[in-house]
Amino acid sequence: MSLMTIDIPYLSKVLEQLLAIPSPTGYTDEIARHVSKELDKLGVFYEVTRRGAIRAKLAGKKHKPARAFVSHLDTLGAQVKSLKDNGRLELVPIGHWSARFAEGARTTVFSESGAYSGTILPNKASGHTYNDGIDELPVGWEYVELRVDAYSKSVEDIHRLGIDIGDMVAIDPATEFLENGFIVSRHLDNKAGVAVMLAALKAMVESGKKPTVDTFWLFTIAEETGHGATSILTPEIASLVAIDNGTSAPGQNSEEFGVTIAMADQTGPFDYHLTRKMVQLCKDNDIKHQKDVFRYYRSDAASAIEAGADVRTALITFGVDASHGYERIHMHALRSLAELCTSYSMSPVEIQRDAREFAGLKGFTTQPTEDADQDLAPDSEEPHPEPVGAQN
Template sequence: MQRLTIDTDYLRERLANLLAIPSPTGYTDSIVRHVCQEIEKLGLGYELTRRGVIRAILPGYEKRPARALVSHLDTLGAQVMQLKDNGRLELVSIGHWSARFAEGARATIFSDKGAYRGSILPLKASGHRFNEEVDTAPIGWPHVELRVDAMSRDKRDLQRLGIDVGDIVAIDPGPEFLDNGYIVSRHLDNKAGTAAMMAALKAMVEEGEKPPVDIHWLFTIAEEVGVGASAALTHDVAAIVSVDNGTTAPGQNSDEFGVTLAMADQTGPFDFHLTQKLAKLCKDNDIRYQKDVFRHYRSDSASAVVAGHDVRAALITFGVDASHGYERIHMHALRSLAELMTAYVGSPVEITRDVHEIKKGLGGFTRQPMSAADVDGILEEVEHLVEEEVNQSAGGV
């Protein structure tokens, strides 16, 4: 199957709706409910884990080895660390992000007595009071506080409001969709990836053609704190492709246009054969792409592998400028990602040995090129592998 046409209006609408739902790690029930309802609208069922990881299966001609596409619904945020004597809140971050980008943010505090609005400010916020000290104040979470927009002059006022240590704080995204295709917002990581997955799923459902194997569409709820897809996979899954943000910054090769294929993150290289397959699908389907290596990055795929799942893992991304800060992306990258997903989901199986979790002998085992001659003959080798396994059950990357 070639890439399918993506409904970019639907993609944009899904992203706008997702951004409107607060979902810092640990406070994801509402966004889980929303995504489940959208999956139902597309005519698919779903399963939920105890804590809310979503699994929707698009049936294929064969049940296994299944392929999984995964995005995370949780975002960065903060948590109340201490009720301060001045009636403000000391915070600790949820996920890894700098307090530099928290300063000035509008936020919502979720307490036992309801939600309150507030602003995150540096300890020395008034230029009229502190003059140049405002510019020399240190950066860090101990050097900011949350001013609650309610009568909170001291710690006792905060307690009367029902605010307590551990309460979740959601940061306003402040989205802006520009006519030229740029999108500026917090939390594009990874609500943009989720929107692209939903658009790809919509295209597959409307096409109506079965993929070669079952496709598991997974939406996780704790990627920002390292849990990711560690407990999201069934034994049917042989390959997982994460959909997340790429890093457009000095020294990186990511781009805000097209697909950025991650060759490695901080846990090591991604699967050679799966990544090569994705690159070939981009070439064959005229999808712009580039490759990058992420040194300070961990994805759902990495979490699954570290947790002990013996799956082929890859990461496809949309380039994000100022990731984990005031983020910016372009619709071209999201559309390209969704197109690649449809091409991958519908692509024929190749490594048929992957139908087995464990198999004796070298029959059908993959081979990586070791010389120029090997590179020239790689296609012939793949054909030979397929021929060896022709009598076995269908499956693959």
């Protein structure tokens, strides 16, 4: 199977645009509008849910069993917890991320009166004042505060600015695209996955080829808080492939190059057959790949299963260094993922029975149960000697 050509400049441009739009969970209207307009440009049909999740569709040669890809538009962020007597803001995180990575971050606070820039600082931020106290301060959200870039020295000053409890705080991405293909930024999780899906969609549309079956492209808005793909699947979708980040770190097998295929996450193993299909497609198309298992990780796929969706799930990822912090990825992984998306969309359906929600055993899948062949010793063509007293 020949790979479709992925427009790398387009992928890069779309990712840069997505990263520039603040979208912490709960504040995703603008990015939903942006992605919808991009789908309009590509000529792809889509629908938007009440809250702003997007379900796009490429019609296939057959309607069932439909397939779907999913990425999330929302990112980590923060919210104003209280107004402090010193004119600064106490924060709580949106999503799970360490205050260690919040210290020093530039931010935007969205108030009823408008947006304000600011900086998240440790409660003890000046070495000239606190000396060793700045190094002795523990790490945690209760030990940081947001300094707004406006005159604010009291609770009254904060009220005057129009800032209040519950206001949303976006973390500036500080994005860098390097000439060697590396991309450094916050929020690559999962704006990079969204860019991969749009680039794959562009390649599919421009090829003029229909996918094997109806293929949905889902963009969710609350994955970082655990909701994800809970209410966006349709009954005909039998297989769901999540595109998200893989954690490249000591003890993990993920890489910043090629596709990292997750075999399991903290919610358990992914579907045996769909996962192995992803691996086989990589082998068939010479797409660099590796497998990994994530202990402290979940994605849109988990939320779909927990919501009761009877779908096969898989997770294909781009390796991210320092996930949920100052993240780094490489364009090679994004291109590889987009290629895998197009290959899967055009691949045949092996499990035809999946077109029905309920059916008999005819066509039901099988998994290996036979013992492995142990007749030959490693690196030897000679059979193992028979035990003494063995029968002929």
